[in-house]
Amino acid sequence: xxxxxxxxxxxxxxxxxxxxxxxxxxxxxxxxxxxxxxxxxxxxxxxxxxxxxxxxxxxxxxxxxxxxxxxxxxxxxxxxxxxxxxxxxxxxxxxxxxxxxxxxxxxxxxxxxxxxxxxxxxxxxxxxxxxxxxxxxxxxxxxxxxxxxxxxxxxxxxxxxxxxxxxxxxxxxxxxxxxxxxxxxxxxxxxxxxxxxxxxxxxxxxxxxxxxxxxxxxxxxxxxxxxxxxxxxxxxxxxxxxxxxxxxxxxxxxxxxxxxxxxxxxxxxxxxxxxxxxxxxxxxxxxxxxxxxxxxxxxxxxxxxxxxxxxxxxxxxxxxxxxxxxxxxxxxxxxxxxxxxxxxxxxxxxxxxxxxxxxxxxxxxxxxxxxxxxxxxxxxxxxxxxxxxxxxxxxxxxxxxxxxxxxxxxxxxxxxxxxxxxxxxxxxxxxxxxxxxxxxxxxxxxxxxxxxxxxxxxxxxxxxxxxxxxxxxxxxxxxxxxxxxxxxxxxxxxxxxxxxxxxxxxxxxxxxxxxxxxxxxxxxxxxxxxxxxxxxxxxxxxxxxxxxxxxxxxxxxxxxxxxxxxxxxxxxxxxxxxx
Numbered sequence: 001x002x003x004x005x006x007x008x009x010x011x012x013x014x015x016x017x018x019x020x021x022x023x024x025x026x027x028x029x030x031x032x033x034x035x036x037x038x039x040x041x042x043x044x045x046x047x048x049x050x051x052x053x054x055x056x057x058x059x060x061x062x063x064x065x066x067x068x069x070x071x072x073x074x075x076x077x078x079x080x081x082x083x084x085x086x087x088x089x090x091x092x093x094x095x096x097x098x099x100x101x102x103x104x105x106x107x108x109x110x111x112x113x114x115x116x117x118x119x120x121x122x123x124x125x126x127x128x129x130x131x132x133x134x135x136x137x138x139x140x141x142x143x144x145x146x147x148x149x150x151x152x153x154x155x156x157x158x159x160x161x162x163x164x165x166x167x168x169x170x171x172x173x174x175x176x177x178x179x180x181x182x183x184x185x186x187x188x189x190x191x192x193x194x195x196x197x198x199x200x201x202x203x204x205x206x207x208x209x210x211x212x213x214x215x216x217x218x219x220x221x222x223x224x225x226x227x228x229x230x231x232x233x234x235x236x237x238x239x240x241x242x243x244x245x246x247x248x249x250x251x252x253x254x255x256x257x258x259x260x261x262x263x264x265x266x267x268x269x270x271x272x273x274x275x276x277x278x279x280x281x282x283x284x285x286x287x288x289x290x291x292x293x294x295x296x297x298x299x300x301x302x303x304x305x306x307x308x309x310x311x312x313x314x315x316x317x318x319x320x321x322x323x324x325x326x327x328x329x330x331x332x333x334x335x336x337x338x339x340x341x342x343x344x345x346x347x348x349x350x351x352x353x354x355x356x357x358x359x360x361x362x363x364x365x366x367x368x369x370x371x372x373x374x375x376x377x378x379x380x381x382x383x384x385x386x387x388x389x390x391x392x393x394x395x396x397x398x399x400x401x402x403x404x405x406x407x408x409x410x411x412x413x414x415x416x417x418x419x420x421x422x423x424x425x426x427x428x429x430x431x432x433x434x435x436x437x438x439x440x441x442x443x444x445x446x447x448x449x450x451x452x453x454x455x456x457x458x459x460x461x462x463x464x465x466x467x468x469x470x471x472x473x474x475x476x477x478x479x480x481x482x483x484x485x486x487x488x489x490x491x492x493x494x495x496x497x498x499x500x501x502x503x504x505x506x507x508x509x510x511x512x513x514x515x516x517x518x519x520x521x522x523x524x525x526x527x528x529x530x531x532x533x534x535x536x537x538x539x540x541x542x543x544x545x546x547x548x549x550x551x552x553x554x555x556x557x558x559x560x561x562x563x564x565x566x567x568x569x570x571x572x573x574x575x576x577x578x579x
Contacts (some may be wrong), residue, residue, distance in 0.1 A: 102394025371489030
């Protein structure tokens, strides 16, 4: 008798109460995500799988959970691990505390730096831990031809990923213009993954263009920010992923779309979430509380982070507390605030009263653990000078709470024929330095919204190609901040001038992630944010905001190492308009 058949025979006997279960969780209020009912029941578990749900089950071990709510382990259907600045296993440990037992991640951040080697690192580092990390194959490496990335992945390269069991499909197709124009390289990737899940990324797309995009088989979107846009996408059959991350917060705007007739067409995702937010506010449990506070039925809210994403991604044995499902269970102390009491993964307690139990951190040494200076061409402060050619300049304006930007046309301050920061008007220099090929490319632009009065802040986390991005008030400070990031092999830096470094965070894994635990990374982030504040920055998340200013697939105006990108026109445009 093979082991699978033996396990099935045992499970069936447990379900019939013929033999004791390995573990019985007794007397909890079990949330049924299929019917919306909540009922007091026992849960009998056999070899990590739920054998039965009902009364009077007995087990070799029994745990009394009377008075608490029991919900399926929470599932985030779209998150970028790299944005937490934690390696996968460290992020898994941090999310378990908040009741999450599975995530679906797009590793295109590290893929844009390291290609397939980076994806293999993510797969290997997350293997054999009590947490499910699934991945989608990156669809856009590089994201566009308007920037310099560290790698290129075509359809042939992606063949190596398709048969990996934890690769569920093709990740967010950001190049929606390529889809609409029938770009053969883009369509080859879609065709290759046509029998798996195809995730979308189509901000502001509507009308016949939306119909054309969806006709390719793409089925989800997490970039919707406006209610009318979301309604059109749901009517067209999309799974609308309502995002509440660190920078992009769309839950309050989009939640009114959810009702009893269409609730299965939504799920909650975080997309990009900083380590500080994970520690201080939580993860999906935070979104659940916010949604319920805004009026959503609690069981419906739970469906959006359990059954809905599980079914969308074809995870047939996850997302519910029912016979034959994995025993991934989150126990809530108080359903009103979604406070997590304990978490079971595959039938084993991994969180008890907010504390990890026996989590096996992956200590495998990987090639990415040996940081070296970034591959940046020789620069000087003069590399960041912008000649004033007359006329008005295109200025990137930050939009609070969003990763979209506005394009402003502003007069600029100049000295000796060169553009200088206008601190009074909050128009500062923004630069992107190519870090992969030492090409010497430096994109030069202007930004409004940071509020810096002194110095500069820089980061090697700059979506999606992750060149070095820096904002500052002087060329000398900008040069110094870039120099610090380069010498660390990637990371974040805040400098007051060309000599004084206020704070820095090394990110030794591809310039994106640290092997340090959550607590350490959070302390480092708090220190560098305090440093940015001391420089006059008014933003709560200056480095997250900075990281998205190089993303040329999110409207309206962005900056890459090749120059200013008018995203609506999908082309490089000059900084200055005609005088």
